[in-house]
Amino acid sequence: MKIILTSEVSGLGTAGDVVDVKDGYARNYLLPRGAAIRWTKGGEKDVEQIRRGRKIREIASIEQANDVKAQLEGVTVRLKVRAGAGGRLFGSVTPADIVSAVKTAGGPDVDKRRIELSTPIKSLGSHRISVRLHPEVVAHVGLQVDAAK
Known part of the structure; x- marks a missing residue:
């Protein structure tokens, strides 16, 4: 299943990353905890907003x-x-x-x-x-x- 991470997940990626994970991992762990949202064509617009928010909070170097x-x-x-x-x-x-x-x-x-x-x-x-x-x-x-x- 293709998902968009909304927060950092150790070993998987950071907020704004689009990743492929097993269906069960997404349905039973990531989605209920709010760590990810399902990837859709409309969701691609959200990716840029998530990445902008991450850049503001993140330590640059x-x-x-x-x-x-x-x-x-x-x-x-x-x-x-x-x-x-x-x-x-x-x-x-x-x-x-x-x-x-x-x-x-x-x-x-x-x-x-x-x-x-x-x-x-x-x-x-x-x-x-x-x-x-x-x-x-x-x-x-x-x-x-x-x-x-």
């Missing part, structure tokens, strides 16, 4: 990405959340929470779609977060999750 990476890795990020007695969180830490914590810690502005969480953060303690700034540059940020009192 590898040098700029490396500068942002250095800033991110130099920041200690702490996040206070509600937690139970056993150290389990009520809910989980979202990419939006991480972006606001980075901004509060004095770090650079980061798009929440760039944050890659391999597993949801549902416990207190120290966690390692990956931020894909550029297709070739990934920053690893330390996140300390503490209980709010």
Whole structure:
């Protein structure tokens, strides 16, 4: 099935790319999550709009990405959340929470779609977060999750 990606999908492409995927992957995963739309001749007009939006948000060069990476890795990020007695969180830490914590810690502005969480953060303690700034540059940020009192 031919689809148009509306957001970045690891291993597949970025927003505005037209790709061919298996029907089941598109129907059961990409389309319900809003990560893609079906390709149509009319949808080709949407591709240009999606690409313009991506260029506005995207970090233009590898040098700029490396500068942002250095800033991110130099920041200690702490996040206070509600937690139970056993150290389990009520809910989980979202990419939006991480972006606001980075901004509060004095770090650079980061798009929440760039944050890659391999597993949801549902416990207190120290966690390692990956931020894909550029297709070739990934920053690893330390996140300390503490209980709010």
